[in-house]
Amino acid sequence: MNINVTDYCASRNASIGVIEALRNIENGDTLVFPTGEYHFYKDFSIHKVCHMTNTDSSKSPDKYFAIEIDDKKDIIIDGCNSTFVIHGDMCAFAMFNCDNIKLKNFTVRYNSPTNFEMKVIKKSLNKITYKIPPKSLFYIENNKLVFFEQSPFTKKNYYTYKANEECTCNVIHRGNSVFRTLLSPTKTAKKIKRTDIDKVECSYLISPRFKLDDVVAMSRNTLRDNCGLFFDRCSNIDCQNITVNYMHGFGWLSQMCENLNFDNVSFTPAENYNVSSFADCIHICGCKGYVNITNSHFEHSHDDAINVHGAFLRLKKIIDTNTAELEFVHHQQGGYKAFFAGDEVKIYRRSDLSELKDIYTVESTDDDIDNKTVKVKFKEALPPLRPNQFVFENITYNPELTISGCTFNAIPTRAILCTTDRPSKIFDNKFKNINMPDIYISCDCNHWYESGPCRNLEIFNNIFSKKDSVKIEPISVNKPVKDVHRNIKIYDNKIGE
DSSP states (O other), X not given: OEEEGGXXXXXXXXXXXXXXXXXXXXXXXXXXXXXXXXXXXGGGSEEEEOOOTTTTTTTOOEEEEEEEEESOEEEEEEEEEEEEEEESSSXXXXXXXXXXXXXXXXXXXXXXXSSEEEEEEXXXXXXXXXXXXXXXXXXXXXXXXXEEEEOTTTOOEEEEEETTTTOSOEEEEETTEEEEESOOSSTTOSEEEEEETTEEEEEOSSOOSOOTTOEEEXXXXXXXXXXXXXXXXXXXXXXXXXXXXXXXXXXXXXXXXXXXXXXXXXXXXXTTOOOSBSSOSEEEESOEEEEEEESOEEESBSSOSEEEEOOEEEEEEEEEXXXXXXXXXXXXXXXXXXXXXXXXXXXXXXXXXXXXXXOEXXXXXXXXXXXXXXXXXXXXXXXXXXXXXXXXXXXXXXOEEEEESOEEEEESSOSEEEXXXXXXXXXXXEEEEESSOSEEEOOBSSSSOOOOOOSSEEEESOEESSSSOEEEOOBOSSOOOTTSSOOEEEESOEEOO
């Protein structure tokens, strides 16, 4: 049955009506958004305490969701080419424990993106005038430039951000050349004054070395408090004909999912803006089955376009002959159930990423999600192991990956990160203006703890942006063994203009 969302709400404030429609939707139904522009406000959004990996969930467990779907099967969300406008620093769309869901034909746009852009329109030896996009509100207080977004209902701010606080670097968008920088429009400014509704003038002893028409984008990049779209423990998800203009907090994150398809998905900034994502575009952590990303476009994100990986959990202690306590180590990793009964697990030495020969089967788990630890009981007895010197990988949750027919442009980091041991193919893609390697193959047990080794990967018929476009770099405590990655075939590729 088709359910028309306008039977529940007006498009100018769709939040409460969409929540009600999703409560009433039944398996097999289609939720239809007649073509239009639908506005979602944080004031009326869904609040939930939950964790998202690769973000700062431990510091910011409170999440807000514009659209959230829980425990549904066999439904379709058809946007009919509508635009979902997100007001506030929240997740635009999330699904928890859903199966056989199709999402299609809509655009996600944030009313006021949380990467704050300043375009150089005039400069001299000690002064620069910057233009700020019209929906990015700001004021100057104690010579500090402060960005904010305000609720039209309460007149309270959804967020405030003092320029360059909680920020390790900025990103310069110089046309399609996009790169990170330590330069700042505001950090060394002796005086900041507003010269128009959308312009500020900064005075310096010596102006930062920006060029005319540079767009300098700032964000609170040490505090990933949410993500733009989120799938958690979902299966058989099909995403088609979706445009993403921006994502707050991180990117489009899928964790512990199975069988994901992204086709004709475009990450393209909205008019008057240059940034398509706070960080990554598509980020896949701990998924199984297949992940297909086809005929899609990626540009102007502030981190990697695609990252597909598992997770290494470090051995904290041995509890008994069959039971080990494991931990997520990196401060932005974890916050989810990483093992299920019946899953198969490999153990690696942190010293050199060599693997133990046996595979271990999970019998049961005792998770402490908030503290990012888990006690795993295995069916088999464990060998003698020393704490901190070994990592465990759930090899059941490694997907077969296909990336084909995609274009990547203007990325300040990498276009594709791929670490999965299942048969995978990257082909018929075009890479241009990628500031770091086009494809990066790591397997890291000493920093990010993103697993695992590639054992059957083909890279062919691509047009790369540069020579040395594929970088293979496993990371361990000491020098890694030579065969961390095996059976990687790279052939019939070209270097573009």
